[in-house]
Amino acid sequence: EAGVAQSPRYKIIEKRQSVAFWCNPISGHATLYWYQQILGQGPKLLIQFQNNGVVDDSQLPKDRFSAERLKGVDSTLKIQPAKLEDSAVYLCASSLAGGIEKLFFGSGTQLSVL
Amino acid sequence: KQEVTQIPAALSVPEGENLVLNCSFTDSAIYNLQWFRQDPGKGLTSLLLIQSSQREQTSGRLNASLDKSSGRSTLYIAASQPGDSATYLCAVRGTSGTYKYIFGTGTRLKVLA
Numbered sequence: 711e712a713g714v715a716q717s718p719r720y721k722i723i724e725k726r727q728s729v730a731f732w733c734n735p736i737s738g739h740a741t742l743y744w745y746q747q748i749l750g751q752g753p754k755l756l757i758q759f760q761n762n763g764v765v766d767d768s769q770l771p772k773d774r775f776s777a778e779r780l781k782g783v784d785s786t787l788k789i790q791p792a793k794l795e796d797s798a799v800y801l802c803a804s805s806l807a808g809g810i811e812k813l814f815f816g817s818g819t820q821l822s823v824l
Numbered sequence: 825k826q827e828v829t830q831i832p833a834a835l836s837v838p839e840g841e842n843l844v845l846n847c848s849f850t851d852s853a854i855y856n857l858q859w860f861r862q863d864p865g866k867g868l869t870s871l872l873l874i875q876s877s878q879r880e881q882t883s884g885r886l887n888a889s890l891d892k893s894s895g896r897s898t899l900y901i902a903a904s905q906p907g908d909s910a911t912y913l914c915a916v917r918g919t920s921g922t923y924k925y926i927f928g929t930g931t932r933l934k935v936l937a
Contacts, residue, residue: 714867752828752913752927753868766924801867812858813915813925815867 712736714816716802722822728790731819734783735804741765742779743813744787745801753801759785792823826851828916830928837904838936845899845931847914852892855917859888859899862911862930871912872899876919904935 715734723729735742740761745753756775758766761782770777774793779785789796799818805811827850837843847857856875860868872881872888874897880889887900897914911932915925 716867750929752915752929754927755924758924803868812870812873813860813868814870815860817865817867820865 714802714804714814716800716816716819718819719817720820720822722824723792724824725794726791728788729792729821730786730788731800731802731821733785733787733802733816735785735802736814738806739804739814740782740807741805742785743803743805744777744785745803747799747801747818749798756787789821792821794823797821797823826854826916826918826926828914828926828928830912830914830931832931833929834932834934836934836936839904839906841904841935842900842902843904843933845901845912845933847897847899847928849895849897849916849926851918852895853919854892855919855923857888857890857897857914857916858925859886859897860913860915862913864910868913901933904933906935906937909934 717732742759744756746756747753756770757777759779762779777787799820801818802816803813805813829848858873859871862868874881874890885902890897911930913930915927917923917925
């Protein structure tokens with residue numbers, strides 16, 4: 711069974727530039743999550759999708775971050791414009807239905823904003 | 825607001841030792857608790873998931889316990905090996921709202937050969 715796929719693995723940009731991350735969840739998983747993990751901290755939920763609808767985006771900085779999940783499958787997270795404090799690992803995860811199941815994570819995208 | 829704490833932040837043990845990692849949470853109204861392993865530069869791998877009605881879960885050399893009333897969970901690793909070196913995170917899922925997971929900051933484990 712293929713896992714959660716993310717790209718790119720690394721990205722270096724200058725502040726005020728834009729960047730996009732892509733995620734393809736495990737086939738059949740209805741729930742998709744984007745997490746931000748700053749060095750030395752636990753992951754923080756940015757946005758949660760159930761199929762192609764947003765369930766929780768309460769911690770997403772909506773003035774600069776946006777995300778979409780077209781057709782309830784893969785998803786894109788965008789930052790525009792980036793700030794220095796956005797330097798982090800962006801993790802995508804999926805689960806079968808968003809209830810009692812385990813979370814499956816991708817390898818993440820490490821973003822450095824200079 | 826749920827807060828999850830993991831102590832210690834880092835731990836070094838000799839190979840073969842049995843060890844316990846701790847996780848505490850402030851709100852006992854949880855749906856479940858999950859323990860994850862994270863290797864450097866990698867994503868998280870789920871190790872054990874305990875439902876709120878359960879007291880413990882076991883997988884190989886790993887045993888996780890849950891005491892909801894005291895807001896605590898422990899991850900027991902038997903006969904530790906250098907390959908167990910990683911960061912271990914716990915996460916709790918609430919019973920209201922969007923049921924999102926709140927993560928601890930992790931315990932960085934190093935098992936010395």
